[in-house]
Amino acid sequence: MLLLIVFSSIGNSDKKGKDDVASSSTRSNSLSTTRTTQAKPSGPVVAPAGSSVRDGKFEFQVLGVERSASKEGIFNPDEAKGEFFIVKLRVTNIGDEARTFFASNQNLIIGGNKYEASSALSDDGFMEEINPGLGIEAEVAFDIPPGAVPDEIVCHDSAFSGGAHLAL
Numbered sequence: 001m002l003l004l005i006v007f008s009s010i011g012n013s014d015k016k017g018k019d020d021v022a023s024s025s026t027r028s029n030s031l032s033t034t035r036t037t038q039a040k041p042s043g044p045v046v047a048p049a050g051s052s053v054r055d056g057k058f059e060f061q062v063l064g065v066e067r068s069a070s071k072e073g074i075f076n077p078d079e080a081k082g083e084f085f086i087v088k089l090r091v092t093n094i095g096d097e098a099r100t101f102f103a104s105n106q107n108l109i110i111g112g113n114k115y116e117a118s119s120a121l122s123d124d125g126f127m128e129e130i131n132p133g134l135g136i137e138a139e140v141a142f143d144i145p146p147g148a149v150p151d152e153i154v155c156h157d158s159a160f161s162g163g164a165h166l167a168l
Contacts, residue, residue: 065150110150117141
């Protein structure tokens with residue numbers, strides 16, 4: 001009789017363990033299903049036009065944009081292969097030591113394509129040292145297809161930074 005009670009207890013505890021495993025497995029499966037159906041960001045976060053973004057030790061704000069067939073460069077005027085899209089930026093050093101801003105580190109995104117800045121044409125802020133707490137206004141020129149509508153500018157503290165995306 002005593003053996004029957006012991007085997008009965010073992011059988012019940014074993015049964016409970018199997019039920020627990022099955023129910024926790026079911027719970028786990030439903031959790032993983034929930035996780036896979038959640039929306040994932042499709043790319044970088046793009047800040048709304050007019051706002052400020054930060055990358056590294058710089059804060060960037062777009063002050064305006066313009067289009068032009070030619071632009072006065074550092075050495076002489078240059079004609080666009082398409083048209084120049086010029087972005088006027090306010091760049092502020094938010095760090096605690098002097099940093100150098102390079103216009104050539106900035107990128108323009110049009111329909112998923114990345115356009116490099118025409119550094120020889122970015123005479124205002126082509127390469128400028130900015131002390132902590134101070135800012136500059138810089139024009140960054142991009143040679144783009146005529147009539148193309150830029151989606152965003154990617155502002156970089158340096159050539160190796162991740163960049164901050166800002167809608168235009």
